[in-house]
Each structure stands twice: as C-alpha cells, then as structure tokens.
Amino acid sequence: xxxxxxxxxxxxxxxxxxxxxxxxxxxxxxxxxxxxxxxxxxxxxxxxxxxxxxxxxxxxxxxxxxxxxxxxxxxxxxxxxxxxxxxxxxxxxxxxxxxxxxxxxxxxxxxxxxxxxxx
Amino acid sequence: xxxxxxxxxxxxxxxxxxxxxxxxxxxxxxxxxxxxxxxxxxxxxxxxxxxxxxxxxxxxxxxxxxxxxxxxxxxxxxxxxxxxxxxxxxxxxxxxxxxxxxxxxxxxxxxxxxxxxxx
DNA sequence: ATCCGACCTGGAGCGCACTCCAGGTCAACC
DNA sequence: GGTTGACCTGGAGTGCGCTCCAGGTCGGAT
Numbered sequence: 001x002x003x004x005x006x007x008x009x010x011x012x013x014x015x016x017x018x019x020x021x022x023x024x025x026x027x028x029x030x031x032x033x034x035x036x037x038x039x040x041x042x043x044x045x046x047x048x049x050x051x052x053x054x055x056x057x058x059x060x061x062x063x064x065x066x067x068x069x070x071x072x073x074x075x076x077x078x079x080x081x082x083x084x085x086x087x088x089x090x091x092x093x094x095x096x097x098x099x100x101x102x103x104x105x106x107x108x109x110x111x112x113x114x115x116x117x118x119x
Numbered sequence: 120x121x122x123x124x125x126x127x128x129x130x131x132x133x134x135x136x137x138x139x140x141x142x143x144x145x146x147x148x149x150x151x152x153x154x155x156x157x158x159x160x161x162x163x164x165x166x167x168x169x170x171x172x173x174x175x176x177x178x179x180x181x182x183x184x185x186x187x188x189x190x191x192x193x194x195x196x197x198x199x200x201x202x203x204x205x206x207x208x209x210x211x212x213x214x215x216x217x218x219x220x221x222x223x224x225x226x227x228x229x230x231x232x233x234x235x236x237x238x
Numbered sequence: 239a240t241c242c243g244a245c246c247t248g249g250a251g252c253g254c255a256c257t258c259c260a261g262g263t264c265a266a267c268c
Numbered sequence: 269g270g271t272t273g274a275c276c277t278g279g280a281g282t283g284c285g286c287t288c289c290a291g292g293t294c295g296g297a298t
Contacts, residue, residue: 006275017275018257037264039275052230059223063255077237084234087227094224098217104178105213108206111171115203118196125245136245137287156294158245182285 003033003041013050020050028053028063028070049073059094122152122160132169139169147172147182147189168192178213 006017015023020040023029029049032040056066069086072079125136134142139159142148148168151159161169175185188205191198 016257019255021277022256034276037275038277039264055223055226059220059227080234080238084231087231087234091224091227091231094220094227098220098224101178101213101217101220104174105210105217107174108178108210108213112203112206112210115199115206119199135287138285140247141286153246156245157247158294 003043004047006040006042009042009047009050012047013054015050015054023053026063026067028067030070030074056090059090060097061090061093065090122162123166125159125161128161128166128169131166132173134169134173142172145182145186147186149189149193175209178209179216180209180212184209 004012006020009015009020010017013020020029024032029046032042032046035041053066056069065086069083072083072086123131125139128134128139129136132139139148143151148165151161151165154160172185175188184205188202191202191205
C-alpha cells in the first residue's frame, strides 16, 4: 500500500500544505494517517478524494456543499442516489456557468471588434 | 437626456445600491451626477459602462484590472490599442475558464454515470 | 403638517477560503 | 553530534468584494 508525504501530495494535487491541513481540520478530508512521528501519510484513497475535491472546487462548488457531499460519501452506499442528485444539480450549475461565460465572451469579442473598427 | 435614479439602476444592472456606491467610491464608476438634494442621477453613459463592468465582473476580472481598464477609457482614444490588448488577454482568460469547466464537467458526468452503474 | 420611504455619508463589519506565524519535534545526512 | 529541513499544532491574519449600520436629509402622498 503506497503512502504519500505532504510534499508529494502538494505536488500531485496542486493544493498547498496549508490548504490540505485546513481541509482536514474542517472535515472535508477525513483524518489523514500519521507515521510514528505524527507526520501525515496520505493514502491512495485520500489522493482519489482530493481529485474529486479539486474538480468540485474548480467548478465553483462552495466548501459547505463539498462538506455535505463528503458526509454522504462517508455515510455509505445507501446515499448514492443523494450523491447523484447533488452532482446532477452541480452539473447544471456548471452548464449555466459555461453558457454564461460564452455569452459574456461574445460581448467582449464584439467590444474588441468595435475598438478595432475605430482605429 | 434621460437620467436614472439609483432604484432604476439597481433594477437594470442587478448591482445593489451599496455596490454602486462602492464602485463610485473606488473610482470604477466616475463621479455620478447629483440632483439638487445630492441624490445620484445616473446617465445613459453610466448605464453603458455598468453593462461593461457587469460583463467583466461576471467573467471573473478582478476589480483592480477593471480599474486599469477604466483608467484607459478615461485617458482618451489614444489608449484604444491598450484596451484591445487588455480585452484580448481577458478573452483568452475566459476561453481558458470555459475549457477548464468543460473538462471538469466531463469528470462530473463520468462520476454520475459511475454512481448510476452501481445502483 | 406629518409621515414614509428613498436616498445620503463615512466607516465598520462580514463571509469565504485560505495563508501565515510562532514555537516546537523529528529524522537524516554530513 | 550539529545543522538543516520537512513537518507538526493552534490560532491569528489576510484579501477580496461587497454589505450593513447609524444618523441624517429630502420630497411627495395623505
């Protein structure tokens, strides 16, 4: 079973060590394993979960909602329908963001064209 | 020349009155005209600029950069090439956001599919 | 005349998501 | 065995972008 040092996890996930500690503190990350000296040793599972967290964060999910998702995951397989619901709602959210951005981008492009035309 | 009360501008732009005052205070919005009683009366031009601000904000431009853009606009037509440059960079930024979101969205959709498959 | 509601100012406060710090432990390499 | 550096904890601090508040002015409807 491979384990990872904080430095390796920082490297792999792009989260800072402070952020990892913070996530553990608030319970977004379950209590991470320690070596004899009390230093964190992350498991493969931790890494996988952090990948999910990265994705949800980068799509703008607030920490409070990720926390709710984390609790569902911990609560066991019977919460899978709830997890699907949560992710579907978030997917809709992301869809909206993309569409909104695309529309705004058009406005920006038009503005650029306008500026070009008056040069 | 039509002018608009704060309430009308709130309605039109979706910015709260506190936000409008804040934008004026930091110089993102040029000193807005007043009536005899000192109440704000926004011009058509203010409305147009607020539309641009709305667009830039919603695409994630930080206020500091909008401020730079505002200064270019105020400085006159000779800054148009700079404005184009700024907007083009931002357009790239937005493009990146959209692509990133789309990729993350795929991850979410896959996760949903996986959850569906284990039900 | 008086009341209500929209508006004003300056300044304090807030929520989010980190980020930094002091003061300390431990291991490993020279 | 001394130094370096990665790591630890609890808690304070930060940056952004608003948001709220106290205390006050004005103008129009009743």
